[in-house]
Structure formats: C-alpha cells, structure tokens
Amino acid sequence: xxxNARGKLDRKGLEMIVANDAVASIGxxxxxxxxxxxxxxxxxxxxxKIDAAVVLLDAILERFNRWVALRxx
Numbered sequence: 126x127x128x129n130a131r132g133k134l135d136r137k138g139l140e141m142i143v144a145n146d147a148v149a150s151i152g153x154x155x156x157x158x159x160x161x162x163x164x165x166x167x168x169x170x171x172x173x174k175i176d177a178a179v180v181l182l183d184a185i186l187e188r189f190n191r192w193v194a195l196r197x198x
Contacts, residue, residue, distance in 0.1 A: 130161050141188055143181060150174075160184050 130144035141162040150156040157171040158181060169180055 127159060127161070127166065130159070131166075134161055134163075140192075141185070162188070 126144050126146060130142050133139070134142045141160060144159045144161060145156055154173055155171045156174050156177050158169040158177055160167045160169065160181070167184075169177060172180075
C-alpha cells in the first residue's frame with residue numbers, strides 16, 4: 126500500500142498523498158492513515174474518523190501555508 130502511494134506521488138508530481146487500508150476502515154468508526162510527502166512518511170495511529178479528518182486538514186493547511194510563504198511575490 127505505501128509503495129503504491131509513494132509511486133503515485135512521484136508519477137503524478139503530487140505534494141502529498143494519504144494512504145489507508147480502505148477495506149479495513151469500511152463500516153468502522155475509526156481509521157489509520159499514513160501521510161506521505163517529499164519529506165517522508167508520517168503514520169497517524171488509528172482514531173475516530175472525524176479526528177483523523179481534523180489531523181489531515183491540519184497537515185494540508187501546514188503545507189499550504191509553507192507554499193504561500195515560499196512562492197515568489
């Protein structure tokens with residue numbers, strides 16, 4: 126799963142991708158995610174899906190803010 130996600134990140138030139146075992150999380154109130162970006166991999170332990178969404182959104186906003194700060198004026 127992680128190798129596939131890393132390959133997709135590279136192939137498509139993405140800034141970030143999130144991997145999860147979709148089959149394991151279907152119908153369950155919790156989910157474990159792995160955030161993969163150019164800097165590495167961060168495993169997010171299993172947690173309620175709403176909490177995972179908040180953590181994921183924070184990760185997206187952090188990267189967006191970095192991008193805004195680094196882009197030319």
